[in-house]
Amino acid sequence: MPQDPLSHHLTTMAYNNAWANHRLLAACARLDPAEFVAPRSGFFPSIRATLNHILAVDCFYVDAFEREARDEPPHPRIAEFFDVPEPCDNCQAVQAAQRAVDAKLIAYCQTLNDASLSRVVTILRPSGAQHETRTRLLAHVFEHQIHHRGQVHAMLSSTAVPPPQLDEFFCTMDAPLRRQDFAEMGLSEADIWT
Template identity: 60%
Template structure:
C-alpha cells in the first residue's frame, strides 16, 4: 500500500467513524445533546461543532493549495459562529459533506505530491505544512475529539458505538451495514 492510498483509507475511516458516532448521537434528546459534560469542550454539541469547523478550516486550506490559490484570508471565518449547528441532524449532514470532500481530496493524491506545502494564514502568521503532515494532523484531531464524544456518550442512555472496526479484515461484517448506508464497498476502501 502506498502512503497516498493509506491516507485515502484514513479519510474513509474518518468518514465511517463520524457516521457511526453521529448516528449514535442522533439517539440523544436535544437536552442530552446540549447538556454540560466534563471534557475539553463542555458538551457533545460543542465538541461535534468543533470537529466540523476545524475540518472546514483544514479542508479549505488543502483544496486551495491543490487549486493553486492563495490561503484563505480570514481563518477565523470558519469558526464564526463557534457552534453553527444547534442540532445533531444538522451536524451530521455538514460532517458528511466535509468527510466526502476530504475523501475526494485524498483520492486525488499521489505519493510524489505529498511533500507539497500548504500555507494557512493565521492573522499575521503563515503556517506552512506538507500535505502529508497536515492530513496526519487532521486525522489525529478527529480521533482525539471523537474519543471525547465517545466518553461523554457513556454518561447518557445511548451506548457509545464501537469505533475500531474499520481496518481489520475480521471486522468486515461489523462494518457492513454502515458501508451500505454510506454507499461504500470494501473494494473502494482497499483497492
C-alpha cells in the same frame, strides 16, 4: 495498477474518518435534545459543542487543502470558520454538514500520489503563515478528529445511548461489523481497499 502506499493509506484514513463520524453521529442522533446539549466533562462543554468543533476544524483544513490543490492563495480570513462557535444546533444538522466535508476530504485524498505528498499547504494564522507538507497536515487533521471523537465517545458513556465501537475499520476480519454502516454510506470494501 498498484496504488502508492502512503497516499493510499491517507485515503483509507479519510474513509475511516467518514465511517467513524457516521457511526458516532448515528449514536448521537439517538440522544434526546436535552442530552445533546447537556453540560459534560471534556475539552468542550457538551456533545453539541464538541461535534461543532470537529466540523469547524474539518471545514477549515479541507478549505486549505482544496485551495492548495487549485494553486490558490490561502484563505485570507480564517476566523470565518470559527466566528459562530456552534453553527449546528442539532445533531441532524451536524450529520449533514459533516458528511459533506468528509466527502470533500475523501475526494481530496483520492487525488494524491506519493510523489505529491511533499507539496506545501499554507494557512494564514494570526501569528503568520504556517507552511506544512500535505503528509504532515493530513496526519494532524486525522489526529485532531480522533482526539475529539474520543471525547464525544466518553461523553456518551454518561447518557442513555451507549458509545459505538469505533475501531473496526482496518482489519479484514471486521468487515462484517461495518457492513451495515457501509451500506448506509453507499460504500463497499472494494471502494476503499482496491
